[in-house]
Amino acid sequence: MPQTIERYVIWNNKGGVGKSTIAFHAATRYAERHPGKRVLLIDLCPQSNSSMMLLGGGERGENYVLGLCTEPTPRTVVGYMSTVIAGGQGAPLPDPYNFLVQASSVNDKVPQNIVLLCGDGNLEPMSPAVTGAANAPALTPASQPWRWVHLTFRALIDSFAARDPDSDVTVFIDTNPSFSIYTELAISAGDKLIVPVNADDSSRVAANALFILLHGQQPPHPIYGAWTFAVRAAQSGMVVPKIHAVVGNRLTQYEGAAGAFAALSDATAVTLFEQYRAAPHFFTARQIAANSLAEFRSLYSVALRDFNTAGVVAAHLGCSLSRLTGGYYDIHGHNIQVNAARVSECLIAVDKLIDML
């Protein structure tokens, strides 16, 4: 069987919708359910939240991330990207394992088959240099600086996969909500988008903005239209990833206002379904086409309940949901009770997302 490489980017240009939480739970649960695959989490967000969770959560995770970021050549996205760009186009790629951390060697509450390319706050200050490298003039007809820089992490995934061609690879990429250069690199590394949305009106607005960022505005703006990621990606012969799953996150937190919540979340679903009808090729294909809103929902969306205490404790301990047992936990000096039944419900919800991958 030829090796498979699956590349998922968890992205929404709206902040705080649950990208990092979903990246952590999806990667850990996916790895548990596919012990024969190698799972790679690439954290292309300067906040590094999913890295912190994977490396033990709480202060422990935070300190470990800080340690990696302050190594002379950081074992992070920044270390990898600066090594590649400093080497120049055409130079051999660095060994990916010089930059990856096996998560279970640091945190025994996650499966053994996950490796991390850690996030790094220095993504922010280094981004003008990365933009400069991408926009450098092409010195030979064959060189395409924009394409080369944008494919940095795609190339990393390929070299990681090539190190063990007998095992399949699944990659999850966490992103920042801003459409900055490093988010463009994240999008360029992926094939399939997992888009978390909340049940509020701004999620509907964000759903429209997402298509404009990826594919440009229709009709294109006479000036800015030529500057979009979509236009430059097309000029460089690159493919924009397709929407694979829309995750309605924390929906149950609105239970108290069920009526308002249902109407607003419907509005987001309607917006996405309209896009699907206008351009089905922006979405990954299914066996059958969705002909109604209900079919679209069942084929492309999954609801992730509010994790409540279970989620807070899992993130704080950097613990995959399946390993979180019921009982009392000391969190920042507070004695917090985790109910085993709630953990099982959260796990069932995460498994629905994993079933779609």
Ligand SMILES: Nc1ncnc2c1ncn2[C@@H]1O[C@H](COP(=O)(O)OP(=O)(O)OP(=O)(O)O)[C@@H](O)[C@H]1O
């Ligand atoms: N299903 C959930 N249940 C309960 N809390 C959640 C859930 N998903 C996310 N949260 C909480 O919501 C907050 C934001 O989540 P998270 O950091 O994952 O969002 P994000 O999209 O990565 O944010 P940013 O845009 O800042 O990177 C966190 O405090 C997280 O614990």
Ligand SMILES: [Mg+2]
């Ligand atoms: Mg985040």
